[in-house]
Structures are given as structure tokens and as C-alpha cells.
Amino acid sequence: MKLSEIKNHLSTLKNIAFKLPNGALVQPHFHVTEVGKITKDFIDCGGKVRSETIINFQLWEENDYDHRLHPERLLSIISLSEQTFKFEDLEIEVEYQGKETIGKYDLDFDGTYFLLTSKLTACLAEDACGISPEKPKVAISEVNKANSCKPNSGCC
Numbered sequence: 001m002k003l004s005e006i007k008n009h010l011s012t013l014k015n016i017a018f019k020l021p022n023g024a025l026v027q028p029h030f031h032v033t034e035v036g037k038i039t040k041d042f043i044d045c046g047g048k049v050r051s052e053t054i055i056n057f058q059l060w061e062e063n064d065y066d067h068r069l070h071p072e073r074l075l076s077i078i079s080l081s082e083q084t085f086k087f088e089d090l091e092i093e094v095e096y097q098g099k100e101t102i103g104k105y106d107l108d109f110d111g112t113y114f115l116l117t118s119k120l121t122a123c124l125a126e127d128a129c130g131i132s133p134e135k136p137k138v139a140i141s142e143v144n145k146a147n148s149c150k151p152n153s154g155c156c
Helices: 003-010 071-085
Strands: 031-043 049-060 092-097 102-109 114-118
Touching: 003 071, 003 102, 031 071
Parallel strands: 049 092
Antiparallel strands: 031 049, 092 102, 102 114
């Protein structure tokens, strides 16, 4: 989800709620302790220099059970961050403390909840590493018969 998208969603909500990939909700007394921009410069396994920039939100829970972050407050935090750091309309990554370590999640919205979705790693230089792209699996019943070879047509 891009920054513009979360701002649009927040402008229509009365409450903010985040849902983890396992379906559990982040406790309603969470804080957004950081809104920032992270730039990562790196070299992939094929030797290509790359750079990625994202907007980062950090969610945090503590025993402050009376705390509730309302959409207008988060919008004001985002606005201040945009003015300070000159944000572009970048993708958002959310950090959230799990049981053992901080998890990093992508962000989506289902109309009610902001969904923390699992992130995956990938090789960025598959061709340099000798990794063949997966061939699409197609069911025989899905093959377009109009474009298939006819017996004795000479196409096979």
C-alpha cells in the first residue's frame, strides 16, 4: 500500500485496527512510534547495485490500555513526517514486535482492517544465479483448441 492510499483510507475511518497474517488483531492500545523513510543501498547476488526507499511505520504495544490512536491523529503524524522528510508516494512497510523479534510486513486494507501481510525474500538476479523461472502450469482443458494444431496440418 502506498502512502496516498493509507491517507485516503484513514480519512474515512472512525477507528484504526491492524490485523496480523494469522488473523489476530493488534491490541487497540497500540502506538505508532515511528513514521519515517528508509533507504537501503545494496548489491544483489548478481553484482548489480540497487537502491530501495520505503515509508516505515512502527507499531508498538505496552500496558497503556487507555491509549487509542485515532485516524485524524495518525494523519497529522503522517503530515508532519511528509513536511519534514519530503516523502514521495512510496510503499509502506510496517514493523511490529512479535514474540521473538520485530517482524516486517507489507500493508493492505480490506475495508475495515489494515492488514499486515507477510513479506517474502527473493533472488533479484535469478539469471546471474542460474535460477530458471518457473514455467506456468496449464491444465490441458484450458488450452485454446482454436489455436492448437490439427491432425495432418503439418504444425507438429
